[in-house]
Amino acid sequence: MEIIVPSCVAINAPVSSKEAAIRMAGELLVQAGYIAAPYVDSFLKREAVSNTFLGNGVAIPHGMIEDRHHVLSTGIAVVQVPAGVRWKDDNSARLIVAIAAQSDEHIAILRRLTRLMQKEGAIEALASTDEPGRIIAALTDTPFVPAAKTTPWPADAKLELTLDYPNGLHARPATQWVETAKRHACEIRVLRDEESADAKTLTGLLGLGISSGSQIVIAARGAGAELAVKDLAETVTRLSAEEHADAERARAAAAQARANAPTWKPVGASRQQQGVAASPGLAVGKLVRHEAHALEVEDKSQGAIAEGEALEAALSKVSSELSALEAETRERLGAGEAAIFAAQRELLADPGLMRSAIADIMRGHGAAWAWKKVLSARVDQQRQLPDALLAARALDLQDAGERVLASLLGIERRAIVLREPSILIAEDLTPSDTLQLDMRYVVGLAISSGGPTSHTAILARTLGLPALVAAGPSLLALSAGQEAVIDGTAGCLYLKCSPADLESARLAVRAYVARREAMRANRDQPAMTPDGHRVGVFANVANAKQAADAVEAGAEGVGLMRTEFLFLERDSAPSEDEQYTVYRDTIAALAGRPLIIRTLDIGGDKQVSYLDLPKEENPFLGVRGARLLLARPELLHTQLRALYRAAAHGPLQIMFPMITDLAEVETLRAECELIRKQLGAPVVPLGIMVEVPAVAVIADRFAKLVDFFSIGTNDLTQYVLAMDRQHPQLAAQADPLHPSVLALIGMTARAANAAGIHVGVCGGLAGDPLGARILAGLGVHELSMSAQDIAAVKTVIRAEPLSAMQVLAERALAASSASEVRAL
Secondary structure: OOOOOHHHEEOOOOOOOHHHHHHHHHHHHHHHOOEOOHHHHHHHHHHHHOOOEEEOOEEOOEOOHHHHHHEOOOEEEEEEEEEEEEOOOOOEEEEEEEEEOOOOOOHHHHHHHHHHHHOOOHHHHHHHOOOHHHHHHHHHOOOOOOOOOOOOOOOOEEEEEEOOOOOOOOHHHHHHHHHHHOOOOOEEEEEEOOEEEEOOOHHHHHHOOOOOOOEEEEEEEOOOHHHHHHHHHHHHHHHHHHHHHHHHHHHHHHHHHHHHOOOOOOOOOOEEEEOEEEEOOEEEEEEEEOOOOOOOOOOOOOOHHHHHHHHHHHHHHHHHHHHHHHHHHHHHOOHHHHHHHHHHHHHHOOHHHHHHHHHHHHOOOOHHHHHHHHHHHHHHHHHOOOOHHHHOOHHHHHHHHHHHHHHHHOOOOOOOOOOOOEEEEEOOOOHHHHHOOOOOOEEEEEEOOOOOOOHHHHHHHHHOOOEEEOOOHHHHHOOOOOEEEEEOOOOEEEEOOOHHHHHHHHHHHHHHHHHHHHHHHOOOOOEEOOOOOEEEEEEEEOOHHHHHHHHHOOOOOEEEEEOHHHOOOOOOOOOHHHHHHHHHHHHHHHOOOOEEEEOOOOEOOEOOHHHOOOOOOOHHHOOOOHHHHHHOHHHHHHHHHHHHHHHHHOOOEEEEOOOOOHHHHHHHHHHHHHHHHHHOOOOOOEEEEEOOHHHHHOHHHHOOOOOEEEEOHHHHHHHHHOOOOOOOOOHHHOOOOOHHHHHHHHHHHHHHHHHOOEEEEOOHHHHOHHHHHHHHHHOOOEEEEOHHHHHHHHHHHHHOOHHHHHHHHHHHHHOOOHHHHHOO
16 A cells, blocks of 8 residues: 555644544544554554654654554554644644554655755645645655646536535435436536546446545536536435434444443453454354455457347346345345445446447457456546545445346356354455355454445444454465454454353353343333333334334334425425325324324425525524424424324324424414314324523423423534534534533423423433433433334343432533543
8 A cells, every 4th residue: 555645634624632633643544444443542542651743843643562463554644734733832733644654664754754844844835735645745755746727617507515425425325416417418517626527427426536525516518507406416415414314323323332242352362363343243253265256257259239238138137136136135124225236236327337348349349358347447446536435435336347247257146155153254245245145154254455334344234243344465364264253343353262262252242142132032121220210212213114113123102203204305395195194104003102293304404405495504503493384384284284183093292393482382382272273183292302402491491381392412412512413523522421411401301300291312312321321310201212222221221220320310410521421
């Protein structure tokens, strides 16, 4: 690998402290595959024992010698902070050059830094440049060549956007961009810097390497250009909420899985193969080498027409296979995982691939040879992207493309045959390979390349397989057949373990499986503490199917049904009858269990094009939730009529989001009563979301006007801490366990209990086992969460008396930071 790549240079980084700068540099190195995640902490350990400020605005954080095994390849990351961050004493660092070295390869970099510091104005130029290439050139002593200027693409309409998807533009959202673009006859392109791509081709879009924070331009020319640009821009913006929600769910699920994973360390001496943690868990098995399918191609042609028809037939066959695989994966694992194969199908639909292959076929080459040539070129292009996360997506194109190649060659791709618990070691696994694993015998995955955000890693987590990635080429040299222990939580493979250590690892695994099975077996039992206090455990859902799944997972009801999904991905608002049918079906799925339905919560991170809402500078502080419903009575009345009609079929409660003023509640109650009387509907409890600090502060007054509170910890946290929970740098710090957030939750719970009304929590904190205990201790009656968290939360609530949780809550309120609370 190069010692420094563009993705490891952060220009004008939004950091305000030394620790934040070091962590950012470390994360850049992790994402690029230079280091394993634990080495980030090693940078901070070094900083605690020595000052790494070099002088003249330059700091050179580096790790401890004893942690060098976490360095996968020598690399450099640069975090540029033009305003500087305080380093030590009165020193301010503007260029933070983080060094991860396997030996002494970095010495040349240090020499160049020293020379630059002695050259007047050199460091100042690097600390203020907006071109990463200039910093790379200075540190590698190579000439800086500015990007060549190209002639602007002539557009009839265009719009500039900043992409804020946490994982950049990857195949899943890009597939929806393509679908939107294909609805328009005019030519549409997406431009990034000096490059552009046809918005109707997935491989072209992915080839731009659009990462989080990239500035892009959507441009179109021809009839309907303005409408096309507007339509695609709305798709880009709409998907932002889904991408952030997916990233948030992935972070929460990973943290939950790590917390629940079995812990084990060998007592005796063992050899360790370190990688990057990709999927938590522990397993014991024999190493089995997974060999990639070798598809050898001879350049034989039966004539241009026959070869062209063969390629077209292979593409059609594989498209059908991917559709079937998508449907099977959706049923088995879920829509998110199934989207991987929908994206692969769209990759193969790129007309550019077909055109390039046909051009070679017309020159006399065989279809298989031509396809392999085109595929290799596109895969290599994707792998060269500077963003490591986007480069890793080349495997998806390779996976889909090799299916076509195998079809052309008449080769059937077969799964590996196993007969005992096995840990698969491989250079990489495609998503198709991963789904074909025999789950009776595959107990873990160890991959020499890849990254923790690859689709293979995502599938491993969904399948519950311990996995590590980026373990390096030495992994592939390990002897197959030897017994090993894989710890996916720590990203480590333990070899040459003693019989006693192997047995203790097996015991840890069996104990973990027994705990998990016990939790599942008891999922329908109430969350009753040993001293007789019951906490309701409910689920967050969006439709009847999810409600049924939640009941199967042990939910006692639904504490939050989101209705905004009824309004998304359509051209007009859902009718009263459409809404009524969905609400009625959800009531039926719950079979008499409670159902709290939140009215439309559009605005902020969710936008709907047909509502023609004005663009807001800060939508989280704008017209959203109840504010929008009060401003658009036609939306409010249609939804309330549907809700009150559904209330005739079973227990239903109505909850309004984004409440700020007492007057809003009074108005909404009056609107509800008016519609209830018009329909002759039953009285239903009315509640509000507590997500604005103003409501929590005077919760005692709101408690007189409503029948229940539901605290939305996600929004409450971002408003209390003034941190956008979707901000790429701040999201990790927007922790709902911050004592100030807990204090407002406590105030709300006390007000509810004093007024004799119900109080629940439906934010992410409810599904966190530590958060659940603290919330119960603060006086919260009900916790509503993702279905997958229900069994674990019920288990922790049953494990200790309410009095112990109250003590825990008091200690949390007395803490100074969220990290101090988590340490409890």
